Amino acid sequence: YITSNEFVHATPKALGKNSVVILASQQGNTAETVAAARVAREKGAATIGLVYQPDTPLCEYSDYIIEYQWARYPETVDPAQQKAAYSLWLALEILAQTEGYAQYDELVSAFGRFSDVVHGAQRQVQEDAQRFAAEWKDEKVVYMMGSGPSFGAAHQESICILLEMQWINSASIHSGEYFHGPFEITEPGTPFILLQSSGRTRPLDDRAIRFIERYQGKLQLIDADKLGIQDLSTDVGEYFCGLLHNCVLDVYNLALATARNHPLTTRRYMWKVEY
Numbered sequence: 001y002i003t004s005n006e007f008v009h010a011t012p013k014a015l016g017k018n019s020v021v022i023l024a025s026q027q028g029n030t031a032e033t034v035a036a037a038r039v040a041r042e043k044g045a046a047t048i049g050l051v052y053q054p055d056t057p058l059c060e061y062s063d064y065i066i067e068y069q070w071a072r073y074p075e076t077v078d079p080a081q082q083k084a085a086y087s088l089w090l091a092l093e094i095l096a097q098t099e100g101y102a103q104y105d106e107l108v109s110a111f112g113r114f115s116d117v118v119h120g121a122q123r124q125v126q127e128d129a130q131r132f133a134a135e136w137k138d139e140k141v142v143y144m145m146g147s148g149p150s151f152g153a154a155h156q157e158s159i160c161i162l163l164e165m166q167w168i169n170s171a172s173i174h175s176g177e178y179f180h181g182p183f184e185i186t187e188p189g190t191p192f193i194l195l196q197s198s199g200r201t202r203p204l205d206d207r208a209i210r211f212i213e214r215y216q217g218k219l220q221l222i223d224a225d226k227l228g229i230q231d232l233s234t235d236v237g238e239y240f241c242g243l244l245h246n247c248v249l250d251v252y253n254l255a256l257a258t259a260r261n262h263p264l265t266t267r268r269y270m271w272k273v274e275y
Contacts, residue, residue: 004032008039017044022090024083028056037061050083074250079118080111084243103236110232114240118247121227129252132220133259142168145194145208147175148201149242161253165264175204188216195245196223199238222248
């Protein structure tokens with residue numbers, strides 16, 4: 001993917017009438033994303049807008065509109081109808097329609113079981129989330145780690161939750177990149193949250209875990225294999241790891257915000273000053 005403002009200022013040369021551009025904005029009014037949709041349309045590309053709020057500026061420049069579900073309390077929404085899930089659906093369909101995909105039916109079947117797996121995982125981690133919140137509420141910096149599809153979830157947690165919504169210094173580190181420099185900051189008590197994936201990139205996570213434990217870093221593991229990812233599929237379940245981690249992190253985020261008396265809606269600059 002590419003961030004909206006970079007798309008506007010460094011527009012891919014391949015963009016044209018044979019392109020499909022997928023854009024997302026919660027309220028449908030993110031200025032950079034609206035501008036990106038306008039640029040895409042001007043170049044003749046088909047545009048798909050993912051929004052929570054309909055009838056918003058992004059919709060004006062979207063040939064197709066998908067309204068996704070969102071709520072502060074995760075148990076009140078269907079995980080298969082959230083933004084990230086629709087993104088995977090779209091990628092799957094585009095791949096299947098343009099090149100064909102041998103495991104298409106298996107992925108569709110896994111989507112049918114996804115909501116049950118997520119809700120079961122969210123119930124499973126309730127107690128651990130409370131423990132985590134009590135033990136981590138005073139941390140001044142937290143490093144997020146992950147690999148494969150779960151690296152996206154780690155990055156989102158770092159910038160959207162820890163930095164934006166909790167004002168906790170954070171960085172997202174790919175489990176494979178950890179050994180290319182970042183591991184030098186590891187010492188007793190250094191806080192890491194690692195989203196342990198399932199499938200082909202799990203060895204990258206395992207290696208990072210061993211090093212962090214060896215040097216006594218403070219480690220919170222959220223293991224997709226222990227949260228039911230294999231109930232989706234043994235072959236394509238890994239593609240759902242990031243989605244599952246996103247949904248499970250919702251439980252931890254609410255617990256942490258409560259323990260810190262810092263609601264997830266708190267902002268210092270966003271929507272309040274010119275930027």
